[in-house]
Amino acid sequence: MNRFQRMIWASAVLGLALVIPSPAQADELDDLLDLGDDTEQTDGAAGDASAPAAGDEGSDGAKVDAVADPSAAAAKSSDRGQTKGVINPRDETIFAIQKKGRYLGKRFELVPMAVATINNKFTSHAGGLVNGLYHFAETMSVEFSAGYLSGDYTPLTRELLDLQNLTPPGADYALLSWYTGLDMQWAPIYGKFRLAGRALGHFDIYMGVGLGLSQAGIRQVTKGAAGAEGDISDEFSQLAVKVVSNLGAGLRFYFTERFGVRAEFRNYAVAHSVPGADVGNELNPTKELKWQGTLQNSVDVANIFLFQFGPSFVF
Amino acid sequence: MKKLCFILTLALPLSANAQDLDRAIEDFNNQSYQEAIAGFYEVLKYGENRGDRNDARYYMARAMLNENLNFSALSFLREIILDGPRNRHYVSAIGYLLEAGNRLRDDFNVPNIINREYGDAFRDLKDVVLDRVNYLIAQVLYRQDKLDDALGFLDPEAGVPPGSSEAPAARYLSGLIAIRNNDLESALARFQDALKEASKARKAGRTEYSDRVYRQSVLGIARVYYEMGSRLGPDNPEGVKALQNAALHFRMVPRFTSDWGDAIFERGWVHFQLSEYGKSLGAVHSLSAPFFAENAQHAESYVLKMTNYFYNCQWDRVRRTLGEFQSAYGASIPKLKAFLASKPQEAGDIWWYEQLLESVKGSAEDAVIPQVIARTVASNNRYDRLRFFLDMLGREADALRSVDLFKGELAGELLTAMDEARGALEPFMGRLVRDKLRRQLVILDGMGSQADIIEIQTGLEEAEWLDQQREIEFAKRKRLPRPFVPSEKFQYWPFHGEYWIDELGFYEYAIKSECVE
């Protein structure tokens, strides 16, 4: 049977011909016309109890008689290749092209965040950042960040100083304070989840890369002389303003069109250089390389891994 | 002296009645409506002055409306209207009657009263009330198949003007009349008018009703375009355009509204006509999700699915769909038939209604009526409105019994009227349910017959293919490429058997024809 023949067959069988409506079509008309119960000129239930019943039995009786015996039709079934039950979806190519839960394109977003380091070894940082983003597409955005980090030395550092009279190299002591930067974000991964069996949420996973500036500094660490305790100064001595590169990934989730939350892990990489001999080793009390008799600066690239979390306001 | 006493004696009851009425009016004005109702009833029953009795009846009806005793109010307002225009409260009573009918979702009593009483005195009604009257009368006339008369009442100039709160429904009803007259162009124009009016109404103040009219207007336009497209045929460019318009309008029905399922299904046929078999199958797929499959009968969607596969010469998938149809509805047909023959002799017609209520709520296994069928009937709008009316009668009766002031003659009279109303409505409701179930059986039988025909045709095709030594069954087919994603505002999800609520209505298939010409 070629395609044309199939069309003719389908038209005939499936009642696509408009002249003769199929039984289902006729039934839909009857569904309307059986409102003929109401054609009785009565007051209805308020005044005439018998009104709604009039004219009902006869028309229905005719329809009932016309019903074909369904059991015979149902009993006819092929016993070849029938798969009862749900179709195996893996045999079909089925997909959904659905609307996104929330749209971000061409909108601004403001995200104040609390941040804290998670890879604390000798130093730890905590603070806050304010991020302003512009989404120039659904999946691409540019972000400006500014904030302040309060850094301190970890218990590990203090233990080494107090119990072992040891300090790490100066560059490992460096701390960051203020930070400002710009980065690009791309959100190639989208997803959805069900929370506790009830609520539906949508999220995007994004990654970002950027550059910024940060003020580095250090608090003087003094090793104890024989029998004496070591000391960490309360004073924050500034080092140079450093270029910071950052790379991170995060998740953004929106409750409404205008409000959501973001959580990020972001690595800030900064090259610290802590001066050596000029000030009598006060800033760098550890043994370092000497070059031509001069104690060299302590240099290290610090990777500060921050967890950032905060509410998101979309405009 | 005797004369004076005699005169005084005569005067006493009259002034007492007037005082009772005044007291009741004072209670009414102070919003003590229960006291007012009791007071007005006293005057109505025992007042000697006819004018006072008339006033008492009118104000009592209004007080009842304020107390949400809507059926009781309707009874007394009806009496005022039956008095005729000479009753000084006639015009006001019409407005309040419509209000009572609205609250009860009454489709019978009030429209019939209005239709019968319509006359010159109605010209004194406020425009907003008169518009509603015209619409209701048109509705009654439509049901009586007096289409031209109905159109007269819906006319924008003389009946329901543009901008009226009844305008969307009036234009919509005109569209239906045009369909009945087989005038598709007029129907389309009227449905588009209805859509414009509904949009304006939504802007003024969105309600469930205005949303519903909006959606039905959209569906009306879609269906007219589908008819046009079907008649012209998909090989005709105008036909294609009409079908595409139909698909567009079906997609405009918002998700999770009561019309959404219908829109998806009918869009499936549009896509089939446009040879967009993947989209057509996708529409069916949405309907097979439990959200729809457990709550409404969609036997026809299986036929659509089989037809799509048949058109693409995928015989094994046709057979698999046949199996799915048998699983879904094979047992329902004999079960429904058995139920329809099982009514006990001594049970009244209300039995059908009671059985439907049980089947809708309980577990599917225990339901005497196949639960999907029961839920389909229960979602019928007409059934729903009648059920609401019955529920309201019950609640009003409880309210009447709980008020001490009403105990005695007033409660007796009103409860008797309610019992009579229920006595008439419940059997009617039962027969409505029975008729709806019978219609479902006819539909399912029809679908079963269609499925049988498809099976026979498929068998013939398979035999032909086997003769030509072609493969007719495939264990597994290759997955087809990822589809086109229109923009970043859309997300693509492959479907592997798990339904997510936000994906319903967006499914599509990728299907490749396996026909060999």
Added chain:
Amino acid sequence: MIRMHVLMLASLGLFAAPATAQEDGELGANWGGEGGKMAAGEVGEAAKGQTGRAIYEDLLRVDDREPPPGTPVVWARLFPVDKRFEVSLGFEMSVIDKYATHNGGKLNVIYHFNELLALNVFGGYLVGQANGLLTATLNEGTTCDPGSFKNCLPDTNIMSWLVGGDFIVEPFYGKLNLVSELALNFDIFMGVGGGVTGREGFTADTGGGVAQWVADPARAGVSPFVSAMAGVRVWLWNNIALRVEARDYTWVGDRPYLDLNQVSLPQDDYINTWTLMFGLGATL
């Protein structure tokens, strides 16, 4: 076969206007109705296109409703776990190490009471050793006095065998799509629990000319621990999943340490061992 348009009448409710509350929220799409944009019989612009794009763009302008209350978010969950056992074997390694690193393996047996709650019983072995920082203190630092605990660093114990259990909550079930190509289902879970672990400790061995940390038999024992964890299960096949867990074991070391190295200021040595586990799980 197609329902005639007249079907609307019976299904409508247009015959009376139910008095319902006003709905809040912005008005919906103004298709064909905003001030009368569409004339009678006019074909909408968006519908003239042959491609799918026009129709999809139209979809964006439809104001969808919320599903009825109580509607499940997911039907026929692809990877059910309700009332099933899961067995997972994984490699566990410590992260954010202080003085010791751990590497080892763990076996988890989990019973899921339902889609939300589960009980996990686990056992495993971790091989711990001193890290570079602790080794560096041998060369530069002062010697620990085990009698008075002066100059003794805390957190110099390691875990070995461990047995425990968790009570787990799995509130998140979802899926994600990687650049519109690959979709993966996942669960996110979290749990708290406890157990016991074999404890070992280091002592400095300066014999043989090379200082090194060795296991001190006097410091061996058994310590109870409490743990908190969070993780994600990514489904790979029908009942096989990749399981990643981050866990913190909190347990008490065998000896106190001295705050500010003062004998008068001894502190209990609470040790936090953070680990990541990567494993494969099979649902039975």
